[in-house]
Amino acid sequence: MKNIKNIISFIIMSLVFFSCEDKGLENEDWLQDPNFPNPLTMTLSSKEIVLNRDNKDxxxxxxxxxxxxxxxxxxxLTYFFRMDIAGNNFGEGAAAGTSTTITEEIPAGVFTKSYTVGELNALLLKNFKRPGGVITNLEAQIIAQVNNSPQYQKPEVSTSGFAVTSFSPGPLPLFMVGDGISGSWDYNTGKILPEITERTIYNFVGDFSIGEFKVIExxxxxxxxxxxxxxxxxxxxETQPRNSDNVFKVTQAGRxxxxxxxxQKIYVFGYVPYENVYMVGNAITGIGWDIGKAKPMNWDPKNPEVFTFSGQFDAGEFKLALDLGNWGGRFLMPQANGTILKGDANDNTNVSLMPNGQPDNKWVIETAGQYELTVNPAKMTIVLKKL
Structure with missing residues (x-):
C-alpha cells in the first residue's frame, strides 16, 4: 500500500512539475492534459446507495x-483506483497520517471493481469513520498511468461521485477482568471497555491496580x-486458557x-496520572495570566503518556495547570523559577509537581515563534522544539 501511495504521489507531483517545466522538450503537446475523442470514462452502477445489514453479501x-x-x-498503461470522502481531494495536501484515501493498483486486463454491502459499509465505518444511518458523499477515481514512454505523458483520469447511506452493525461489548482492573478473576465482574468506533476501537481511562487483566467478549x-x-x-x-503470557500486565497502580x-490488531497501555494539562502565562498567545482561560494541551490515546501543543508562543513566561480556573490547585512547574526553554539539547527537561501552586516557578521563552511543546507527566519531563 505504501508503494502504491508513493506512485500516486509521484503522478500528482509530475503533473505539477511538468506543467511548469515543459520547455525544450520534443512533442510538447504530450505534456498537456490528455484530449482524446473517446477519453477514459468511469461509470457507476448506481449514484445513490442505501446499504442494508440483512444483505451484506x-x-x-x-x-x-x-x-x-x-x-x-x-x-x-497501469490503472489505479482511488476512493475518498467528497471534498478531501483524495488526500492531496493532507497532513501526514491523516489521509483517508483508499488506493489500489488494478491487475492488468481488469476494467471493473465491485464492493459488497458488507465491504462498503465496513469502509465507511472503519476507514472513513462514518457512523451508521448517515449519508456520506464519496468520490471514486480511475487513473491510467503511462509507462515506458520516451517522454513524460500525463495520465488519463476519470472521477465520479456517489452517495451512500450506511448502517450500524451494532455494538460489540467487551469487558476487562482481572486483579489489575476489576479486583478479581471472577469473569462475571468485568468492567466495560468503552466502544469508541463500533466493533473496532475501544478506550478506557481509569484506575488500575498492580496485577493482570484480560479482555473478554x-x-x-x-x-x-x-x-x-x-x-x-x-x-x-478462542482456545488457550489464561497463563502468564496471554494477560495484560499492570506494573504501576494508578490512572x-x-x-x-x-x-488493526494493536493495543496501547500507558500511565496517565492527570486528566488534563493546561498552559497559562504571557508566553501563551491569546491567554496571558487568565487561569480561567488556560489553553488545554492535546492528548492522544495512541500515545497516552504525553500531552502536546503545536503553535505560536510569545516571548514571556508560562506554567502548566492541572486544574482549570484554580490558582491554588495542582501545577507542573520547573524546579527553578526562570528556567529558560530555547528548544535545543541544552534545555532542562525536568518537571516538578507543585500541589498548591507554590513556589511560583515559571518557564521562560525568550524568542517568540512557532514551537511544539511536549509534556510527559508520567516521566515528569518537558521538551520544547522550534518548528
Missing amino acids: ATAITFTWTQGNDRGAGTT NPGSELPSYDPSVGNTIVYN HSFYMDID
Missing part, C-alpha cells in the same frame, strides 16, 4: 471504466478473549489509558 456498487487511449509504440466466560502479543499487537483467542483497535 450482495453487490452494493460496481465501477466500470473504458480502456485508456494508446500512447504510442512500446507504452503500457462474554461476561462469565474466559473465552473468547483478546490477548496481548509481541510488539503491542493483539490476537483473538492508566487502555486503547485497543481490534481491526
Whole structure:
C-alpha cells in the first residue's frame, strides 16, 4: 500500500512539475492534459446507495471504466483506483497520517471493481469513520498511468461521485477482568471497555491496580478473549486458557489509558496520572495570566503518556495547570523559577509537581515563534522544539 501511495504521489507531483517545466522538450503537446475523442470514462452502477445489514453479501456498487487511449509504440498503461470522502481531494495536501484515501493498483486486463454491502459499509465505518444511518458523499477515481514512454505523458483520469447511506452493525461489548482492573478473576465482574468506533476501537481511562487483566467478549466466560502479543499487537483467542503470557500486565497502580483497535490488531497501555494539562502565562498567545482561560494541551490515546501543543508562543513566561480556573490547585512547574526553554539539547527537561501552586516557578521563552511543546507527566519531563 505504501508503494502504491508513493506512485500516486509521484503522478500528482509530475503533473505539477511538468506543467511548469515543459520547455525544450520534443512533442510538447504530450505534456498537456490528455484530449482524446473517446477519453477514459468511469461509470457507476448506481449514484445513490442505501446499504442494508440483512444483505451484506450482495453487490452494493460496481465501477466500470473504458480502456485508456494508446500512447504510442512500446507504452503500457497501469490503472489505479482511488476512493475518498467528497471534498478531501483524495488526500492531496493532507497532513501526514491523516489521509483517508483508499488506493489500489488494478491487475492488468481488469476494467471493473465491485464492493459488497458488507465491504462498503465496513469502509465507511472503519476507514472513513462514518457512523451508521448517515449519508456520506464519496468520490471514486480511475487513473491510467503511462509507462515506458520516451517522454513524460500525463495520465488519463476519470472521477465520479456517489452517495451512500450506511448502517450500524451494532455494538460489540467487551469487558476487562482481572486483579489489575476489576479486583478479581471472577469473569462475571468485568468492567466495560468503552466502544469508541463500533466493533473496532475501544478506550478506557481509569484506575488500575498492580496485577493482570484480560479482555473478554462474554461476561462469565474466559473465552473468547483478546490477548496481548509481541510488539503491542493483539490476537483473538478462542482456545488457550489464561497463563502468564496471554494477560495484560499492570506494573504501576494508578490512572492508566487502555486503547485497543481490534481491526488493526494493536493495543496501547500507558500511565496517565492527570486528566488534563493546561498552559497559562504571557508566553501563551491569546491567554496571558487568565487561569480561567488556560489553553488545554492535546492528548492522544495512541500515545497516552504525553500531552502536546503545536503553535505560536510569545516571548514571556508560562506554567502548566492541572486544574482549570484554580490558582491554588495542582501545577507542573520547573524546579527553578526562570528556567529558560530555547528548544535545543541544552534545555532542562525536568518537571516538578507543585500541589498548591507554590513556589511560583515559571518557564521562560525568550524568542517568540512557532514551537511544539511536549509534556510527559508520567516521566515528569518537558521538551520544547522550534518548528
